Amino acid sequence: MPEPDGEAGQAGQAGQGGQPAGGRRIWVVPQLRDGRVTRASWEALAAAGQLAAALAASAPSSSAVPTVSIDAVLLGSGVAAAAGELAQRGVAAVLVADHPALAAYTPGAWIGVLAPAIGAERPDYVLFPHTYQTVDFVPRLAQRTGAGLLPEVTGFAPAAAATAGAGGVAAGDGLVWTRPVLGGKLQARVRVRGAGTVLVSVQSGSFPADALPAAAADGDVKLQPLPVDPAQARPDREILGYEEAAAQQVDLTKAGIIVAVGRGVGGADKLGPIEELARALGAEIGASRPVIDSGWLPRERQIGSSGQTVSPRLYIAAGISGAIQHLVGMKGSAVIVAINKDPSAPIFTVARYGLVGDLHELVPALTAAVKAAQG
Amino acid sequence: MKIAVCIKQVPNSEARLRLSRDGRWLDEEDLPFIVNESDEYALEEGLRLAERTGGEVVAFSLGPERVREALRKALALGAARAVHLADPAFAGGDALATGRALAAALAREAFDLVLTGSQSDDAGFGATASIIAGHLGWPHVWLVMGVELEPAAGPPASAKVTREMESGVNEVSRVALPAVLAIQAGINHPRYASLKGIMQAKKKEIAVLSPADLGLGPAELGAAGSRLEVLSVAFPAAGEGAQILEGDPQTAAAALVQKLRQEARVL
Numbered sequence: 001m002p003e004p005d006g007e008a009g010q011a012g013q014a015g016q017g018g019q020p021a022g023g024r025r026i027w028v029v030p031q032l033r034d035g036r037v038t039r040a041s042w043e044a045l046a047a048a049g050q051l052a053a054a055l056a057a058s059a060p061s062s063s064a065v066p067t068v069s070i071d072a073v074l075l076g077s078g079v080a081a082a083a084g085e086l087a088q089r090g091v092a093a094v095l096v097a098d099h100p101a102l103a104a105y106t107p108g109a110w111i112g113v114l115a116p117a118i119g120a121e122r123p124d125y126v127l128f129p130h131t132y133q134t135v136d137f138v139p140r141l142a143q144r145t146g147a148g149l150l151p152e153v154t155g156f157a158p159a160a161a162a163t164a165g166a167g168g169v170a171a172g173d174g175l176v177w178t179r180p181v182l183g184g185k186l187q188a189r190v191r192v193r194g195a196g197t198v199l200v201s202v203q204s205g206s207f208p209a210d211a212l213p214a215a216a217a218d219g220d221v222k223l224q225p226l227p228v229d230p231a232q233a234r235p236d237r238e239i240l241g242y243e244e245a246a247a248q249q250v251d252l253t254k255a256g257i258i259v260a261v262g263r264g265v266g267g268a269d270k271l272g273p274i275e276e277l278a279r280a281l282g283a284e285i286g287a288s289r290p291v292i293d294s295g296w297l298p299r300e301r302q303i304g305s306s307g308q309t310v311s312p313r314l315y316i317a318a319g320i321s322g323a324i325q326h327l328v329g330m331k332g333s334a335v336i337v338a339i340n341k342d343p344s345a346p347i348f349t350v351a352r353y354g355l356v357g358d359l360h361e362l363v364p365a366l367t368a369a370v371k372a373a374q375g
Numbered sequence: 376m377k378i379a380v381c382i383k384q385v386p387n388s389e390a391r392l393r394l395s396r397d398g399r400w401l402d403e404e405d406l407p408f409i410v411n412e413s414d415e416y417a418l419e420e421g422l423r424l425a426e427r428t429g430g431e432v433v434a435f436s437l438g439p440e441r442v443r444e445a446l447r448k449a450l451a452l453g454a455a456r457a458v459h460l461a462d463p464a465f466a467g468g469d470a471l472a473t474g475r476a477l478a479a480a481l482a483r484e485a486f487d488l489v490l491t492g493s494q495s496d497d498a499g500f501g502a503t504a505s506i507i508a509g510h511l512g513w514p515h516v517w518l519v520m521g522v523e524l525e526p527a528a529g530p531p532a533s534a535k536v537t538r539e540m541e542s543g544v545n546e547v548s549r550v551a552l553p554a555v556l557a558i559q560a561g562i563n564h565p566r567y568a569s570l571k572g573i574m575q576a577k578k579k580e581i582a583v584l585s586p587a588d589l590g591l592g593p594a595e596l597g598a599a600g601s602r603l604e605v606l607s608v609a610f611p612a613a614g615e616g617a618q619i620l621e622g623d624p625q626t627a628a629a630a631l632v633q634k635l636r637q638e639a640r641v642l
Contacts, residue, residue, distance in 0.1 A: 190603055
């Protein structure tokens with residue numbers, strides 16, 4: 001019978017990292033792909049920069065300006081190049097857990113390194129890119145360390161600005177965070193109560209990474225080894241391998257125009273008019289996840305976080321409400337047209353043009369208008 | 376094989392949504408509720424694994440009285456019995472508080488496998504499975520697209536699990552049982568309830584658990600036991616950024632094509 005993970009207390013000694021004890025501390029845990037720091041991780045680092053500025057500004061005016069430090073915490077095996085990359089982008093220190101036991105990600109190994117470090121160092125915030133890997137292990141890391149958990153944030157603001165009219169008074173550092181709920185149909189404003197570390201995951205596309213300093217602020221960045229105890233950093237799943245999810249016979253990333261359908265189309269037997277519109281435009285057909293899961297179109301046509309990421313010159317979204325998982329896969333399109341019966345659907349927040357109404361009437365009308373314009 | 380499936384009842388987001396008076400959530404009067412989508416796939420996966428191994432499924436849900444409807448549906452689909460965590464003290468919890476309560480309820484029995492959906496369609500934390508697993512000290516996998524019990528014959532000792540990753544790659548791993556798996560929508564094709572199943576469900580037990588049954592105090596549960604607090608919710612500004620083209624379908628479509636040709640220059 002395995003021992004339950006304890007909700008460990010946060011007793012520990014200060015010291016490691018780029019900041020002397022007393023200041024506020026933000027950690028960022030980047031992820032790597034092919035040995036390089038991912039774009040979503042740079043965005044988490046950009047979020048940390050904005051958070052540091054907000055924490056410094058939120059201090060009571062009577063006290064001295066508090067120090068807020070940002071450290072990157074890097075896990076893996078043979079990650080010196082990525083550590084060097086991180087050291088040049090405005091962090092105080094890079095804590096590096098470089099160990100053969102971390103060659104492949106597992107929740108057990110990652111939590112086995114991060115939980116003792118968080119318990120000992122007690123950073124105020126630990127930021128993660130909101131990825132599938134993060135959702136896989138960070139909630140359990142929060143449970144293990146007794147930290148708060150704040151997933152999928154898209155922004156934050158000082159309490160006064162964010163809660164005007166909402167009747168809320170924020171505590172602690174006074175920050176009010178935004179995150180999508182109901183698949184993005186609503187934006188929630190949330191705060192974190194109480195003391196202690198908070199684990200935050202940052203939705204991609206919310207904090208532009210190009211605002212990051214391109215080089216070291218002061219050339220004094222410390223690379224510090226983070227201890228890895230193989231007895232603690234134990235894999236809790238045996239990795240057997242990685243496989244391609246679906247043969248990608250359709251490369252939607254090269255399409256100039258995409259007509260994409262969502263659940264609102266209503267069924268596989270109702271795709272005829274969509275296909276006609278796509279033919280008239282010389283477009284590829286794409287779909288949001290519910291259409292794929294229902295078996296109305298093959299998985300190779302899925303657009304979104306678990307499908308393809310596309311950026312055509314024209315993207316027509318028909319019957320797609322615009323859940324964030326879909327938006328991250330298409331919002332880079334040059335021009336987006338949304339066709340939806342619900343004028344408050346989140347897809348309209350990224351669209352340049354919108355048609356509000358029944359897509360079964362609007363799509364054939366659009367096909368006819370396209371053909372008429374083509375002469 | 377004894378399998379627990381945790382299901383959540385969520386608002387049907389296709390319905391007309393109105394905000395509650397205090398602006399913190401939806402007005403639940405006349406709001407239709409459904410079983411969370413990925414939880415339906417988790418329930419189906421649990422039923423299939425139970426049928427294959429001659430076991431049973433027990434459905435768990437936390438929430439107010441209306442949650443019984445979701446549990447009744449699980450019973451109609453084939454769950455042997457249900458457990459309802461029903462107490463106002465459970466309400467308003469964040470993922471950590473809700474996971475703590477569910478784990479305490481699950482620990483009262485000896486399950487071989489606990490399934491959840493990958494994430495709820497309302498709060499969308501995606502956190503319940505791994506928090507439960509942390510409390511139980513079991514391995515977990517999130518976003519599961521395939522489960523094979525091993526060995527194929529005889530009592531299962533482990534599961535070969537396919538986990539979805541970004542960019543079209545799946546991780547295949549083996550976890551020892553007992554384990555907690557968060558099931559991704561699309562893993563199977565959920566069945567429909569039969570009339571016979573619906574009739575039988577009426578006779579099946581829905582046990583009710585209170586915080587005292589779980590040995591948990593009010594400070595560990597619900598809103599009081601949560602560090603996360605929702606201050607307000609709001610609709611994104613309607614048509615923010617989008618030019619809405621008005622008129623009947625023909626007029627609107629013609630106006631759109633003109634914009635796409637002359638203003639956006641993409642046609």
